[in-house]
Amino acid sequence: MLADGVEIRSCVTPVANVVGRSITTLEGLPALYAEQKASHRHRRCTPLQQAFVDEQALHCGYCFNGMTIKGSELLAQTPKPTEAQIRAHMNGHLCRCGTYPRVMKAIQLASARMTERRDEHRHRHRLLAA
Numbered sequence: 001m002l003a004d005g006v007e008i009r010s011c012v013t014p015v016a017n018v019v020g021r022s023i024t025t026l027e028g029l030p031a032l033y034a035e036q037k038a039s040h041r042h043r044r045c046t047p048l049q050q051a052f053v054d055e056q057a058l059h060c061g062y063c064f065n066g067m068t069i070k071g072s073e074l075l076a077q078t079p080k081p082t083e084a085q086i087r088a089h090m091n092g093h094l095c096r097c098g099t100y101p102r103v104m105k106a107i108q109l110a111s112a113r114m115t116e117r118r119d120e121h122r123h124r125h126r127l128l129a130a
Helices: 026-036 047-054 064-077 083-090 100-129
Strands: none
Touching: 026 047, 026 064, 047 064, 047 100, 064 083, 064 100, 083 100
């Protein structure tokens, strides 16, 4: 889960340590994404969650929560991460099925899609301002 936008491991974090902090679980990522993008349109899933599906990066589901939470944290901090940044940031998250290459591709795909949307949004604003 995210506590004030930073990934923490809910399985080892006492509730007392997160009192008064903003908590986001996997289910809350679409609303958080919409809030970060100042959008009133809530999607069923975030670009990263959709990229996991598109790249077939989730198999048994063991790692999905942790990988998407950690990947979301990365993309919020670094919109265009390098492969090395992705590897370093995702270090410590285990995948039983060994889909690490697909997870890497999913994060890269989500980054590209999010960057593309941001660029389209800027282009529209320039056209309206002209």
